[in-house]
Amino acid sequence: MPNRRKFIQLSIASLPLLASCQTANTNNTQIYKKPVVVSTWDSGIRANAAAWKVLQQNGYALDAVEEASKYAEIEKSCCVGLAANPDRDGKVTLDASIMDDKGNCGGVAFLQHIQHPISVARKLMETTPHVFMVGEGAEQFALQNGFEKMSDQLSPEAQASYKKWLEKSEYKPVINIENLTKPQSQTAPNVLENGKPNHDTMGTIALDANGNLCGSCTTSGMAFKMRGRVGDSPIIGAGLFVDNEVGAATSSGLGEEVIRICGTHLIIELMRQGWTPENACKEAINRIVKRNPEKAKDFQVGFIALSKKGEVGAFAVQKEFTYSITNNEINQVFESKSYF
Ligand code: ASP
Numbered sequence: 561m562p563n564r565r566k567f568i569q570l571s572i573a574s575l576p577l578l579a580s581c582q583t584a585n586t587n588n589t590q591i592y593k594k595p596v597v598v599s600t601w602d603s604g605i606r607a608n609a610a611a612w613k614v615l616q617q618n619g620y621a622l623d624a625v626e627e628a629s630k631y632a633e634i635e636k637s638c639c640v641g642l643a644a645n646p647d648r649d650g651k652v653t654l655d656a657s658i659m660d661d662k663g664n665c666g667g668v669a670f671l672q673h674i675q676h677p678i679s680v681a682r683k684l685m686e687t688t689p690h691v692f693m694v695g696e697g698a699e700q701f702a703l704q705n706g707f708e709k710m711s712d713q714l715s716p717e718a719q720a721s722y723k724k725w726l727e728k729s730e731y732k733p734v735i736n737i738e739n740l741t742k743p744q745s746q747t748a749p750n751v752l753e754n755g756k757p758n759h760d761t762m763g764t765i766a767l768d769a770n771g772n773l774c775g776s777c778t779t780s781g782m783a784f785k786m787r788g789r790v791g792d793s794p795i796i797g798a799g800l801f802v803d804n805e806v807g808a809a810t811s812s813g814l815g816e817e818v819i820r821i822c823g824t825h826l827i828i829e830l831m832r833q834g835w836t837p838e839n840a841c842k843e844a845i846n847r848i849v850k851r852n853p854e855k856a857k858d859f860q861v862g863f864i865a866l867s868k869k870g871e872v873g874a875f876a877v878q879k880e881f882t883y884s885i886t887n888n889e890i891n892q893v894f895e896s897k898s899y900f
Contacts, residue, residue, distance in 0.1 A: 568758050589836045589871040590811065595621075596887035597766040598866050599628060600812040603639070604884035605893055607632045612886050621766040621774035622660045622682075629656065629678035629778040632762035636715075639760045642675055643715035644780030646722055649787045655779050655794035656681045661772035661804040667794035670695040674702045678778045681794070691796065707767045711868060723830035725784050761793050763800065763810030765866045773868060775800050775808040782815070791815020797825035806832045807868055810842070813861035813877070817848045827865050837873025838897070845875045849899050864898055875899075 595615035599607045599664075610631035613626035631705040633641035648654045656677035657667035666685030669692070671677050680702045684693055693701055703709060714722060750844045761779040768774075777800040792799035792815035799815065801824035802808040809824040809831075818824075823844050830840035841863040849856040862881030874883045874896035881896040 562764075563710070579885065589838060589867075589873060591656055592870040592872055592887050592891075593626075593889065594767045594870055594887070595765060595769045596866070596870055596872075596885065597624060597628065598864055598886075599884050600761060600763040600810065600864055601879075602872060602882045602884060602893045603632070603635070604611050604628075604762060604882075605762055605891065606635065607885070608770070608884050608886035608891070609767055611764060615766060615768055616888075618769040620770075621768035622658070623766045624766045624768065625774050625776035626658065626682055629658075629734070629762060629776040630676050630764075633676050633678065633778055634672060637677055640762050640778050640780050642673075642710055643718060644760055645718050645783035646714055647787050647789070648725075648729070648784045650714065650722055652714065652718070652780055653787075655781055655790055656777060657794045657796055658682050658685060658774075658776045658799045659773050659796060659800055659802040660685070661802065663803070665691050665796045665800075666794060667692045668694070668702075669790040670788060671698045671702070671793040673699060673712060674707050675710055676707070678776055680705075680707060681776075694790070710874045721783070731784070731786070732844070732857045737867040758767050761799070761812040763793070763804070763812055763864065765808035765810055765864065767808075767866060767868070767870060771868070773802050773808045773866065775810055777810050783787050792818035792823065795819060797822045799824065801825045801828050803828050803832070805868065807837060807866055809837075809863060809865040811863045812881070813863060814859040817851075817859065817861050820851070821847045823848075823861075823863060824865075827863060831865065831867060837867050837871050838875060839873070841865050841873050841875035841898070845899050849877060857900065863877075864896075 567871045596613040597608045611628040613622040615623045644705040654677040655669040658681045659665040666681040668681045763774040763777040777793045786882035796820045800810045809827040827840040860878045862876035864883045876896045
């Protein structure tokens with residue numbers, strides 16, 4: 561602990577720096593022992609379980625986060641993968657990204673017919689000189705690498721919600737706040753009428769027993785999006801960023817808002833300057849809201865972050881953004897603090 565004199569000296573010397581980061585380090589953040597995995601949303605607890613199988617055997621964080629995403633991509637009750645809601649032309653298009661402890665990364669976007677976009681992103685990262693592939697080219701790459709071409713038949717739930725959406729064909733590029741703020745009696749607050757969560761992203765960040773950080777993010781994107789629209793999730797520095805010296809961060813919610821501020825990259829850079837994960841997430845949310853406070857009342861964005869030491873933080877625009885933490889001591893869903 562610095563003594564008072566040293567502290568004052570430090571304060572004076574760092575005045576210009578402190579002026580620009582008044583909220584840094586105001587929290588005493590708990591440290592979770594490694595290995596530890598954190599995912600977006602309450603459904604993340606099940607994705608964490610898939611990651612935990614790897615982590616508890618001292619496995620590699622990259623394998624763990626890939627397993628978490630793969631689990632989400634096939635889980636019927638979840639919100640990502642081929643069973644999820646389609647775009648407004650009735651086609652399911654998937655986006656995913658992955659990043660390892662060495663700064664390697666891969667992303668795929670506007671990918672159809674492939675069950676595990678996260679594994680295509682990993683394959684791209686590990687076997688090509690590239691970091692991002694989209695659409696037909698990404699599909700071709702997947703098929704050439706042994707991924708199976710799946711049918712583009714919508715799942716029964718997605719078919720039903722698409723049919724309902726077609727009645728009005730109302731294009732609303734927002735995460736459905738009505739369902740967040742006005743839960744119906746038989747529906748959980750973050751669940752749509754068809755029983756699917758009103759969010760479409762599973763982001764997972766993990767610190768393994770060897771102290772390596774990796775992350776993954778997978779999504780079907782916004783329900784009934786314009787054909788070809790891509791959100792933040794497959795974009796490195798927006799929906800996912802990892803720096804093994806500092807931490808890892810991922811997001812869920814209205815991707816356009818996250819892209820505009822390079823959300824997860826911003827969070828990691830703030831953490832590098834000493835901000836706690838929670839305060840870094842909060843600052844990213846503040847920047848999003850500040851751009852347009854009125855509009856922000858109608859959308860959701862949530863960030864989660866994990867530091868190299870094992871501190872976890874989250875912050876969201878709206879209430880009811882949840883996240884799940886799993887390690888040897890805890891397996892729990894938390895509700896994030898929020899701007900509104
Ligand atoms: N972030 C995703 C996107 O904008 C959607 C979501 O999280 O619901 O594509």
